[in-house]
Amino acid sequence: MSKIRASSKVEASRSMTISRRAALLGGAASVLATTTGRQAVAQTALSPQLAELYERAKPEGEVSIWGPSATTIGWIPDIFAERFRDIKVSFVGSEQAAARFITESRANRHTADLWFYSLGATLDIQSRGLLQKHDWASLGAKPEGIFFGGEVVAMNNHVSTPIFSRSLVKDDDVPRQYEALLDPRWKDNMVASSFLLPRMAAYLAIEWGLQRTQKWMRALIDDNRTMITTAPVSDLLFSGERRLAISESVGAARRMNNAGRNVGYRLMEIVPCTQFTLAVTKNTPHPNAARFLAAWLMTSEAKTLFSERAGLSDVRTDPNSPLSREIQAARLKPVFEDVNTMDQRADYYRQLSAIAKG
Amino acid sequence: MAGKLILAGAAVVAIYLISVPLIFLLGTAFRGPADFLPFEPGSRWTLDNLWDVYLDPALYRSILPNTAIFAAGSVTITFVIAFTLAWLVERTDLPFRSAIFTAILFPLLVPTVVLAIAWTLLCAPNAGWVNVAIRGLFGVQGPGPINIFTMPGLIICQGIASTPFVFLLLCAALRTMNPSLEEASNTSGASPIVTFFKITLPVLRPGILAPLILATLLTLEQFDLPLIIGFPARVNVFTTRLFFDLNAEDQLPKYGSAAAVALLFLVIAILLLALYNYMVRRAERYVTMTGKGYRPTRLKLGRWRAPALVFVGAYLTFAAVLPALVLLWTSLTGGVTWSEATLSWTAYEKLTSDPRFWKAVVNTFIVAACSAGIATLVGALISWQILRTRFIGRNLLDFISFLSIGIPSVIAGFAVMLLYLSLPIGVYGTIWILVLAYSYRIAVTTRLSRAALMQIHAELEEASSISGAGWLDTIRRIVLPLMTPALLSSFLLLFMVGFREFTIPMMLQSDDNWVLSVVMWRLQNDRQTGEAAAVGTLIVLFVIPIIFLMRRYLLAQQNND
Numbered sequence: 001m002s003k004i005r006a007s008s009k010v011e012a013s014r015s016m017t018i019s020r021r022a023a024l025l026g027g028a029a030s031v032l033a034t035t036t037g038r039q040a041v042a043q044t045a046l047s048p049q050l051a052e053l054y055e056r057a058k059p060e061g062e063v064s065i066w067g068p069s070a071t072t073i074g075w076i077p078d079i080f081a082e083r084f085r086d087i088k089v090s091f092v093g094s095e096q097a098a099a100r101f102i103t104e105s106r107a108n109r110h111t112a113d114l115w116f117y118s119l120g121a122t123l124d125i126q127s128r129g130l131l132q133k134h135d136w137a138s139l140g141a142k143p144e145g146i147f148f149g150g151e152v153v154a155m156n157n158h159v160s161t162p163i164f165s166r167s168l169v170k171d172d173d174v175p176r177q178y179e180a181l182l183d184p185r186w187k188d189n190m191v192a193s194s195f196l197l198p199r200m201a202a203y204l205a206i207e208w209g210l211q212r213t214q215k216w217m218r219a220l221i222d223d224n225r226t227m228i229t230t231a232p233v234s235d236l237l238f239s240g241e242r243r244l245a246i247s248e249s250v251g252a253a254r255r256m257n258n259a260g261r262n263v264g265y266r267l268m269e270i271v272p273c274t275q276f277t278l279a280v281t282k283n284t285p286h287p288n289a290a291r292f293l294a295a296w297l298m299t300s301e302a303k304t305l306f307s308e309r310a311g312l313s314d315v316r317t318d319p320n321s322p323l324s325r326e327i328q329a330a331r332l333k334p335v336f337e338d339v340n341t342m343d344q345r346a347d348y349y350r351q352l353s354a355i356a357k358g
Numbered sequence: 359m360a361g362k363l364i365l366a367g368a369a370v371v372a373i374y375l376i377s378v379p380l381i382f383l384l385g386t387a388f389r390g391p392a393d394f395l396p397f398e399p400g401s402r403w404t405l406d407n408l409w410d411v412y413l414d415p416a417l418y419r420s421i422l423p424n425t426a427i428f429a430a431g432s433v434t435i436t437f438v439i440a441f442t443l444a445w446l447v448e449r450t451d452l453p454f455r456s457a458i459f460t461a462i463l464f465p466l467l468v469p470t471v472v473l474a475i476a477w478t479l480l481c482a483p484n485a486g487w488v489n490v491a492i493r494g495l496f497g498v499q500g501p502g503p504i505n506i507f508t509m510p511g512l513i514i515c516q517g518i519a520s521t522p523f524v525f526l527l528l529c530a531a532l533r534t535m536n537p538s539l540e541e542a543s544n545t546s547g548a549s550p551i552v553t554f555f556k557i558t559l560p561v562l563r564p565g566i567l568a569p570l571i572l573a574t575l576l577t578l579e580q581f582d583l584p585l586i587i588g589f590p591a592r593v594n595v596f597t598t599r600l601f602f603d604l605n606a607e608d609q610l611p612k613y614g615s616a617a618a619v620a621l622l623f624l625v626i627a628i629l630l631l632a633l634y635n636y637m638v639r640r641a642e643r644y645v646t647m648t649g650k651g652y653r654p655t656r657l658k659l660g661r662w663r664a665p666a667l668v669f670v671g672a673y674l675t676f677a678a679v680l681p682a683l684v685l686l687w688t689s690l691t692g693g694v695t696w697s698e699a700t701l702s703w704t705a706y707e708k709l710t711s712d713p714r715f716w717k718a719v720v721n722t723f724i725v726a727a728c729s730a731g732i733a734t735l736v737g738a739l740i741s742w743q744i745l746r747t748r749f750i751g752r753n754l755l756d757f758i759s760f761l762s763i764g765i766p767s768v769i770a771g772f773a774v775m776l777l778y779l780s781l782p783i784g785v786y787g788t789i790w791i792l793v794l795a796y797s798y799r800i801a802v803t804t805r806l807s808r809a810a811l812m813q814i815h816a817e818l819e820e821a822s823s824i825s826g827a828g829w830l831d832t833i834r835r836i837v838l839p840l841m842t843p844a845l846l847s848s849f850l851l852l853f854m855v856g857f858r859e860f861t862i863p864m865m866l867q868s869d870d871n872w873v874l875s876v877v878m879w880r881l882q883n884d885r886q887t888g889e890a891a892a893v894g895t896l897i898v899l900f901v902i903p904i905i906f907l908m909r910r911y912l913l914a915q916q917n918n919d
Contacts, residue, residue, distance in 0.1 A: 070880040090869045093880065096768075099611055100775065100865070102395055107779035109786070111868075124393070124610050188484070188501065194589070195605075227507070230601070231586045232882060235475050238692075240485035259886055260692060357602060358592045 049138075050299070053292040058086040063289035066092045066101060067116040071255065072276070075309035076293075084296075087289055098124050101281075105130050110283040113290035114297075116155065119147070119275040120342055126151055131279040134291075139298040145317040147277065147339055156303065156312040157273040157336075159323060160200040161265040163248040163256075165237050174244065174266045178204065181246060182219050190226040191233050191242035198352035200247040203272030203335045205348040213348070217355050220246075228356050237263075250323060251311020258309070271327055271334040273315055361829030365747075368739035369755055375736070375798045376762045382773035383624075383765055387617035396613055397776065407618035411599070425595040428513060428584065429577045435517025436573055439673060440524035441566075446666050448532040450657045458670055459529070460906045464678035466522040466854045467901050468685065469875060470582035471882075472894045476681035477515050478586065481506035507591040516583045518677045520576065523851065524569045530847040531565025531809055564812045567637055568805035571630045575763050579623055596622065604768050613772065623764035631760045682898065688891035705888035709896070715877060719900070721789050722873040725863075726856030729796035734849045737803025738841065742833075744804075745811050746819070756804070763801035770798055771865035787868035795862045799855070803848040810844035811837075846908060857901060 046054065057063070067073040070093040077089040092112070094100070098121055101112055105128075115125060125131060126148055133150040137143070145154035162181075164174055175181055181190065197217070205213040220226045226246065229236070233245040234256060245252075253265040278297060284290040296302050303321070307313045313323040316336055327334055337345045382396075389396035390404040411417070446452045447459050465473055480488050483501035492503060505511060539561060543553040559566070581597035589598060596619065603616040659666055690701045709715050740759055744752045774795040778786045785791045814837070822832040838845070860875040867876055874897055881890035 074880065092867065094864055094867065095605055096611060096865055099395060099613075099772070102398070102610075103772075103775060104779060106395075106398065107776075109779055111787075121609070194602075227590045229586070229590050231471075231475065231478070232887075234887065235478070236482070238887075239479050239482070241478070241482040242484070259888075357598075358589075358594055 047299075050292070050295055053288070053295050054084060054087075057286070057289040057292035060286040060289040061086065062088045062090065063113045063286045063293050064090045064092070064111055065114040065116055065293065066097045066112045068095060068097065068118070068121070069093045072310045072312065073116055075305070076297075079305060080293075084292075087292065089293065101125060101130065102128060105283065110281070110285050112281050113284040113286050114293055115279045115281055117277065118158070119152070119154075119277050119337060119339075120346060122152055122277050122279065123342070126279070130282050132282045132284070134280050134294065136298070139295050141298065142317045152277045152279045153298070154314075154316055155276050155278045155297070156306055156314040157275060157316055158312060159250045159267075159315060159334075160196070160203070160247055160272040160274070161250055161253070161267050162244050162246045163237070163253045163263055163265045164244050165240075166262040166264050168237075168240055169243050169264075171264055171266075174264070175268075176266065177269050178216065181244075182216070182224060184224070186244060187224045189243045190220070190224065191236045191245050192220075192226055192228055192247045192356075193233060193245075194228050194230050194353075194356050196247040196249075197228065198349050198356045199274065200272050201352045202345050202348035203274075203337075204270055205352065206335055206341065206345060207270050207333070210348060210351065213352065214355060217352060221355065228358075249311065250313065254308070254311040267327060267330060267332055269332060271315075271332050273334050273336050275316065275337055276312055361833075364830075365739060365743050365749075368736050369743065369751075371732075372736050372740050372755065372759055372800055375732075375794070376758055376765075376800060378777050379765045379770035379773040379798055380758070380761055382776065383617050383620055383769050386613050386769070387621050388614075390614050392612045392614060393610060395610065404614075407614040408621075410615055411618045416594075421594055421596055421599070424509070424588075424593055425578065427509065428516070428588070428593075428595050429574060431510075431513035432516035432520060432577045433570070433573050435514060436520040436524050436577075437570065439517065440521045440528055440569075442669065443521070443673065444525050444528035444532050446659075446670065448529050449537075450659050450666070452659060452663070452666055452670070456906065456909050458674070459909050460902055461674050461678050462525055463522045463850075463854070463905055464674075464682065464898065464902075465519050466526075466851070467858065467898050468681065468894055469858045469860060469878065470519055470580075471586065472685060472891075473519055473681055474515070474583050474586035476684035478506060479684050480680055481511065483507070506587055509588070509591065509593050512583060512588040512591070512593060515587055516577060516580060518673070519583060520573055520580075521673070521677065523576065524573050526847045526851050527569035527572065527806060528565065530806060530844040531562050531569075531813075533843045535562060535565075535813065563637065564809040567634050568809045571634055572763065572802065572805055574630065575623065575627055578626065579764075579766065600766065604766075611768075613769070616766070617769060620764065620766050620769060623766075624761055627761055627764040628757075631757065682895075685891050685894050685898070689888055689895050692888035705886075705892040706896075709889055709892050714872060715893075718872045718874050718877045719896075721792075721871055722857060722875075723900075725789050725792045725796060725871075725873060726853045726859075728793045729856050730849045730852035732793070732797040733800050733852050734803050734845055736797075737800045737848065738807040738845055740800070741804050741807035741811055742837070745808060746816065759800045759804045761801070762798050765798065767859065767861035768865065771795055771862040774862075775866055787866075787870060789871045789873075791866050792863055792871055792873065795866060796852075796856050796859060799852060802851060803845075806844045806848045807841060810841045814840050850905060850908060853904075854901065857897065 065073050065076060070091070073091045073093055077091060080087055080089040092100070098117070101115070102125070104111060115122065115131065117125075122131075131148075131151040134153070136146050136150060136153040139153075141153045146152075147154070162174060175183070175186075201213050201217050204216070208216075221228060227236070227242060233242070233248065234252075236242045237245050238261065248265070250265050250267075253263045256263040278294060280287075280290050280294055297306075303314055303318070307321070307323070313321050315321060315324045315327060315334055318324060319328070386396040387407055388403050388405065389401050390406045391401070394401040443458075443462055447455050447462075452458065478486070480486050481504045483489060483505040486504065486506065489502060489504050492498070506515070535558075539557050540553050543557045544550070548556065579597060581601045584593070584595045584598055585601055588595060600616050600619045603612040603619065606612055689705050690703070692705070737759065740755055743749055744756045749755075774791060775786075778791050778794070785794065818836050818840070819832050822836050823829075827835070858875055859873075860879060863871065863873045863876050864879065874893055878890050878893040878897075881887075881893060
């Protein structure tokens with residue numbers, strides 16, 4: 001353990017030390033960025049720190065990031081192919097990623113460099129000692145966003161909201177309160193994912209208490225006949241079969257709009273914010289490339305791209321993100337989880353999941 | 359000597375391919391607790407998984423009764439449709455038989471998830487195209503009249519989805535049946551119905567029982583349609599539990615609990631195998647191919663031709679044409695409502711301009727063809743050993759090969775991952791690990807080959823041997839040509855299953871071994887519905903010519919014989 005701490009300090013001091021060459025490279029990069037005019041990706045100049053990390057990463061040539069789905073991380077390789085051609089990014093996007101990562105690690109085979117997952121799912125990896133401490137503060141992370149002594153950093157949030165097709169439902173018709181979803185006019189008109197509904201409701205339970213939430217969820221499913229499904233709700237929404245998907249997210253709406261839809265979302269009085277986190281794996285096969293990708297993902301440019309491409313916004317540590325401002329302006333209450341509340345949230349999820357799954 | 363080596367090699371390969379996932383499945387069912395993977399330090403031997411699954415009151419109150427109704431209803435529908443279609447295609451003068459044969463297989467080509475979504479778009483109560491049309495026609499208001507999200511809806515959809523599988527198996531049996539027995543019955547004055555029940559069905563017993571058993575087990579293991587159509591109707595079946603155990607979202611998959619669920623499939627497989635062996639214990643009863651030559655004749659449908667075509671047309675409309683239209687429509691419009699739709703080739707252009715897509719196409723063909731080839735070859739050799747030799751372990755071999763059908767894909771995928779992470783032979787992360795992982799499904803080939811071999815009298819091989827031919831020559835020149843329909847059916851079936859296999863490649867994916875189903879899943883997951891549908895459409899376009907050509911080749915070969 002002390003060795004890890006010691007090496008972390010060394011890495012931190014390395015990453016904080018900016019060489020003259022890196023400063024020159026950074027300056028050159030910024031000149032280049034301003035002179036090349038319009039680019040496919042809205043770029044910001046590399047900071048000297050990033051430029052140095054990039055130089056170090058180049059000999060390794062590749063880096064792999066693992067996460068829950070292609071939706072969340074599948075956009076990164078394309079961005080790198082445009083901006084940082086010397087580093088090829090690959091990704092594994094799978095719900096079985098944790099099992100595979102643990103299995104590979106046990107077999108002493110290491111292919112994952114970075115781990116991007118929800119805080120809850122990251123626990124399985126962190127508790128097995130498969131992540132390394134990293135100097136996230138030097139990359140701009142705030143103390144409240146650094147977990148497990150620096151092994152994990154808060155990246156952004158999956159913000160749960162109802163979504164709807166604007167061609168079928170007017171914005172003003174969509175309820176603003178969760179209780180209003182029990183109105184009979186929404187009977188047979190709502191759909192929810194079997195996973196996302198109890199996850200969202202678990203955050204409501206943190207605010208409302210378990211009993212009230214259970215009662216609300218039963219009424220939603222039994223009285224208002226909300227369809228609970230494992231299929232993509234988008235198909236049911238766009239075909240007009242259902243008008244409101246109640247446990248989707250701002251991100252889902254953004255991704256659908258990116259794909260040419262006209263989808264709206266409604267922030268409700270309580271805003272459940274599932275925490276997504278980033279970590280560098282303990283036995284990363286490309287340590288310098290991993291540091292570079294991690295550092296770049298912490299930049300405001302990457303966070304903006306995360307928000308645009310994957311629909312995940314940082315509302316926990318960035319009060320100035322557009323979504324944070326939207327929540328503040330409407331005086332809504334965001335609910336977060338952290339290492340202290342996640343066990344309770346997980347327990348609520350299990351109990352509410354039983355209702356959703358019948 | 360060469361023959362013995364080949365047979366021994368086949369047995370070793372079969373045991374190797376099946377025992378890895380099988381041992382893993384058996385071991386995992388007794389490992390816990392749930393927050394540890396089964397092989398990890400900290401996990402221990404336990405019966406907790408079995409208690410959790412089998413002492414749950416909901417299992418006996420609703421899940422098992424639902425499962426029984428679902429399986430019985432679906433298999434019945436499947437069999438009625440598949441047998442009628444197979445009989446019409448193989449034993450009658452129905453027109454356009456090759457085209458119909460190919461079209462019937464459509465639901466096998468398309469991932470079941472896509473079929474389920476297509477049927478949902480057609481028959482959902484509020485906005486299903488069929489319901490909208492009916493309401494418009496009769497001026498009815500409100501949802502319905504058809505509601506796919508019910509138990510009958512689930513049964514009908516599953517019955518139709520499983521039809522091509524059973525159809526393909528029954529075609530092989532019907533094609534190799536010598537019609538002289540039926541002709542003798544007819545000549546003796548028996549009516550067609552009497553001939554059918556007294557001659558055709560008894561003679562075809564192995565060829566019918568094998569698909570019946572396979573269809574029952576496969577229906578019990580289905581979770582795509584029960585999840586997409588049954589689950590919203592609150593109809594939970596046994597596999598619903600399996601799905602949620604393996605897709606535990608924020609937690610590690612509960613492999614132990616899933617394996618405990620899968621144990622039931624193994625038990626049912628063992629019981630069905632025992633029943634099968636009991637019912638076909640006197641193999642010589644089913645011999646229809648002897649040394650005497652025969653030429654299959656086709657029944658003239660006469661005035662029944664039109665009703666037969668209507669039946670085939672009705673099946674094809676619901677199982678192939680409408681889903682194909684939905685797939686095509688979605689790929690061209692992104693799946694929006696009629697009023698919002700704009701037709702565009704954008705999805706296809708984006709897809710085909712991506713080199714990763716073409717790499718996935720090549721990978722998919724290699725993996726599906728190689729795994730189907732391996733399983734077919736090994737399965738056929740094993741069947742020959744079981745039926746034609748006195749080898750002591752043949753029953754055990756039969757038993758092990760059959761158990762492969764009770765192993766869920768995700769368990770097989772995980773077991774293969776564990777094995778090849780430990781074996782330093784360089785297949786991990788390549789397409790070859792997918793070939794090895796897919797090839798465990800030998801049960802289909804052994805059942806099919808065995809049923810076909812039972813119809814071939816051993817006297818043909820004896821005659822060849824007496825005439826001086828070696829074992830390899832006899833197999834190559836006598837047995838293989840006679841078994842070609844069954845082997846081709848088996849290959850086609852496994853090729854198509856491999857082409858659309860999703861669970862195993864998701865588990866073992868790397869940048870180098872993407873296959874089309876993974877591409878499709880990623881696009882769907884990314885809400886790029888149009889492009890996901892375009893992949894589905896292209897899968898159909900890639901595979902249909904192959905089926906058509908294979909069918910033509912088979913018919914040409916039969917005509918030459």
